[in-house]
Amino acid sequence: MTEDLIAAATAVRLNAYTPYSRFKVGAALRSTSGHVHVGCNVENVAYPEGTCAEAGAIAAMVAGGDDRIAEIVVIADSPTPVPPCGGCRQKIAEFASPDVLVTLCTTDGERLQLTVADLLPGAFGADHMDRA
Ligand code: THU
Numbered sequence: 087m088t089e090d091l092i093a094a095a096t097a098v099r100l101n102a103y104t105p106y107s108r109f110k111v112g113a114a115l116r117s118t119s120g121h122v123h124v125g126c127n128v129e130n131v132a133y134p135e136g137t138c139a140e141a142g143a144i145a146a147m148v149a150g151g152d153d154r155i156a157e158i159v160v161i162a163d164s165p166t167p168v169p170p171c172g173g174c175r176q177k178i179a180e181f182a183s184p185d186v187l188v189t190l191c192t193t194d195g196e197r198l199q200l201t202v203a204d205l206l207p208g209a210f211g212a213d214h215m216d217r218a
Contacts, residue, residue, distance in 0.1 A: 088189055088199075091116060091159040094124050095191070099139070099161055102126035106133065111162045113139035117152035140174040144181060155182035161191040167198035175206040184209070 091114040099112025104127060111127045125142020140160060147153070158178060162168035167190035170178065178188065184203035191197050203209075 095159045095161045098124040098126050103128045111139035113143040113160045115143050115158040116156045117147050118154040118156045119152050123147040138174050140170050157187050159189045163193040179206050179209045
């Protein structure tokens with residue numbers, strides 16, 4: 087099942103808009119409804135305004151009417167499987183259970199499979215605001 091997500095992330099990565107970093111990233115996720123949603127990084131001349139591939143895939147999922155991630159894949163042309171940035175770990179955790187699989191890939195075929203809890207142990211969640 088992960089293979090279809092790797093193929094989708096590989097394909098969408100080519101559409102990344104990266105004139106500043108030249109570092110293209112693709113992400114694909116399957117929502118719990120079974121739909122596949124994809125995203126790529128989209129940079130901006132005002133650098134902090136750029137968005138990551140994972141954020142794009144999550145935005146596509148929400149726009150498509152889904153709100154839970156069943157599995158997610160990220161791919162880049164990096165020496166080792168590309169790790170999501172800190173902000174993306176929190177964004178993924180918003181929509182995925184701790185045991186959801188995250189597959190990190192290189193375009194050379196290297197893969198590293200982790201869980202959301204591995205990526206963001208002790209995640210801040212809505213339950214921490216229960217007394218508010
Ligand atoms: N980037 C992602 O899209 N996802 C990641 O997991 C790591 C970094 C992007 C952001 C920026 O466009 C470029 O990679 C270099 O940081």
